Amino acid sequence: MRRARLLSITADRLFDHLMSHPELTPDQIDDLARKWFAEALRDEEDFRLSAQSGKALYVWPRAGEDPVDADLELLSELEADYREAIACNQFSKVARDVECLLGEAGRSAEPGSDVYKRLCLALLRANIELFRISKARRVGDYSLEPIDPLFRRQSASVSSMMPEPGDQRAKSLPLGDVLEAYEVAQVRDGKWQPTTRRNAIGKLRLFVETLDGKPIDTVTRDDIRGWREVLEEGERSNNTIRHHFKVVAALFNWAKQEGKATIDNPTVGLMPPADAPKRDAFSADELRRLFHSPLYTGHWRADRRERPGSVLVKDYKYWFPLISLHTGMRVEEIAKLRVADVRMEDGVWCFDILKSKTKAGERLVPIHPRLIDLGFLEHVKAIKHERLWPELKPNSEGSHSHRFAVWFPGYLRMIGLEREGVVFHSFRHTFVSRLEEAGVDTARIGRIVGHKINGITAGTYGGKLFTPSKRLECFKDLDFGVDLTHLMGR
Template identity: 35%
Template sequence: MNELVWAARIGRDLDKEFEASDSLEAAQKVRGALANHSFDGRVWAEAVQALQMVGLPVEKLSLDSRDQLREAIVRAQIEHLRIYAARMGGDEANASPVDPLFANLQSTAPAPELEASSAPPSSVTIRAASEEYCAQKKDKEWVHKTYLDNRRVLDFFNEVVGGDRLAASLTTSDVKNFRERLTDLPAHAAKRQIVKETGTDGHSKQPKDFQRLSAKTVQKYFALAKSFLIWLENEEIIVKRPGAMVQVAKPSLKEQQDARLAFNADQLRQLFSSPAYTGVKSAARRSAPGSVVIRDGQFWIPLIGLFTGMRLGEIVQLEVSDIGQQGEIPFIHVWQGAAGQKTLKTASSKRQIPIHRELIFCGLLDYVERRRKVDPKGRLFPEVRLGNMGDPSHAFSKQFGRYLDAIGLKSRKLTFHSLRHTFKDALMEAEVPESIAKALMGHSDASVHAIYGSGATLEHLNSAIQKVKYPLKFEFLRQDASVKAAP
């Protein structure tokens, strides 16, 4: 555990929030193995190594003793990951063992050696290593979008540093060069072929005044590349990680102030009293006032976002079968799907969200039943085109932005994601506990209870979500005979 502490202290270049979240998710997986008493060969290998360090013969252990040793190793792994996450979050109060097996245990091991060892360099190329890295993480630790993000960034990394070189030849200068090239990329580069945005001389082909990647996005992409370098070192493909202390500029105060905002009360009234909710000319003219309300995706998706805080990508991928009921509580199941066909942002995004009574009053469950009769295995909003490149929300996000412009809510600070911020603010206003709010929104929880507890029940989540209120009335949206229902 001493090595873990030192890693947290010297890792100033790491994305602390990402590291903490990643460690907590890994701890949850290990807890599952402990609960099922399902230990892989690596656990026994660590047990054997521990026995050899203290000079105890493996062959003299009984089967029960071997099983107990495996369990102790797994419990140590959970503590390892939890303490690492606590340190990354600056939570020193939770940076000591809480498992009774390790209570009051203090490490007497020396600090880890930080100098490079004399191990011979690996003959693996950077490109081959990045392929192995992505293959190892795909589907096991990464959701599809995370996989695509990493592939794009590492493809660019290979282009910048020369992917056919040996990984062992990477230097701090390579890392710095990659950082500089990142800062020269155009905005929205993730949705393009990144390497085509630069010329053969290594510099951008764009005019000097073009919009570059935001500092926040550069920080994200750089962190992905750094994670790859950390993996290279952990796998002993390289002896020492180059550029360990190289950092990128943090977002400026102006960028932070320009971040997406929640909808205020007046903006909510303007949105939900616009033609999409009071009546449109036709399906092709949604922003023009008319006499018919079309209850399809364009009607329901913003309402669902407002009353659940779901990400847009989670909503547009919903299938009819994702709407379920437990006892008296109807809920939305956010998950990858039976065949893993849906994209989730993180492992913690998987959750069940009780349906707010206002959505029920407005007729959401009636809409679901109509869709179930038409296609019980189909998508809830089949008319909504899914985006590509691992971003299913792309098409609707653009459409929603154009609609906001058309109804007079044009602002680069207001997007569909602003509804998620609005829901989060409503949870705070209702004094919903942070752990429950995180469970509803699909955020990882860094607390000790989140690691060792069983999580909030659907009843607890339902009690919390029903407290969400907004300073406007939705009675006029309740279904009546004049409404044209979507098929």
């Protein structure tokens, strides 16, 4: 235990040391990979100790299959997959871990740069060693040591280092403190009128929350890109996102001018164009890959859903994509649902959308039969709370979907779904596209998904005439291009 604490302390000092250098050297990249490997081994051991005796650790065994054999087969497959990834220079499997390591070290690296590729390669090698050692430990053999030279005798290489003290970036003011000082100064100097203050402060608080209030001098351009993705997932227009950028850019400019920060404005050049963002429907292959990913087939832990395992948590992360694909609902509409909003109307189970982005969005949305077959109503009955997703709290802007919007883009990247224009809103595009292909007219689609419709047609299909049962008839037989039979009964 003492050795583990020592390794953790020296590794943390190593991070401070790394932060004092403008560009990662090959040796520093190797040290980051060694730190990741040491932590992964510890996490693996903690998970092994908490697992249920006599059960498979990482996978659901086939009928009659020995649980140990099932685990060994999965670990061997993973080891082979990561070796193939090295052979093909496919780095998406470790992209999320690379981003986390760089972020913790206060660094950034453009995908495709030598630094980024070197770190990806090192983490692919670390995973191969992790899977190889995990196989040995799964059968009780703790004598196996790393054979990859990068990780051999790791403890000596890490603990013997004499890192220099870190620079002052990590000790700079937290974003929340900078925001407080900025608000006071803007009001004191007469630059913010009440309306300006009201409009700006919510956007700034959202930015601070998204970056977890990190020290201002450690904010990177990758942090800004991640924040931009969160804004896009919230279905904001590009013009609205640009306004968020202008408000945050003003904060950074002020902070440097007033000596609250030393970094240059990290938002420069990252503001989206004024035209509408590109949002595409999912392809059938992309849907298959998503719904056959560990989020739906079994993951390692609730906080590591990109890695295969025997855990299957059916919370908001599990249900949001399924609901949006089968109903076309917006992410915030799903996030705000109460248990009472799932009710029977006209002999059909529906979502009662009481508050939406627009007045037209307030509607009854029939629940697709496949959602019921997947166990959604049982999930609703099991919730002992007014809200359907009680773990989702509103952020400073009142958004209940913020936590999911921060997580989902990263998960798509981790499973290799990185095509431009593919975001959560793509489920809504997919739903609409499939209804159009099925010959459902635009007015009826508009009523189902909550689009504003003008003219006589809207009146014909509006109100009580277009009942929930008639709405359900429009899409109840659609499978949206993806087979989900593997999720039934799980």
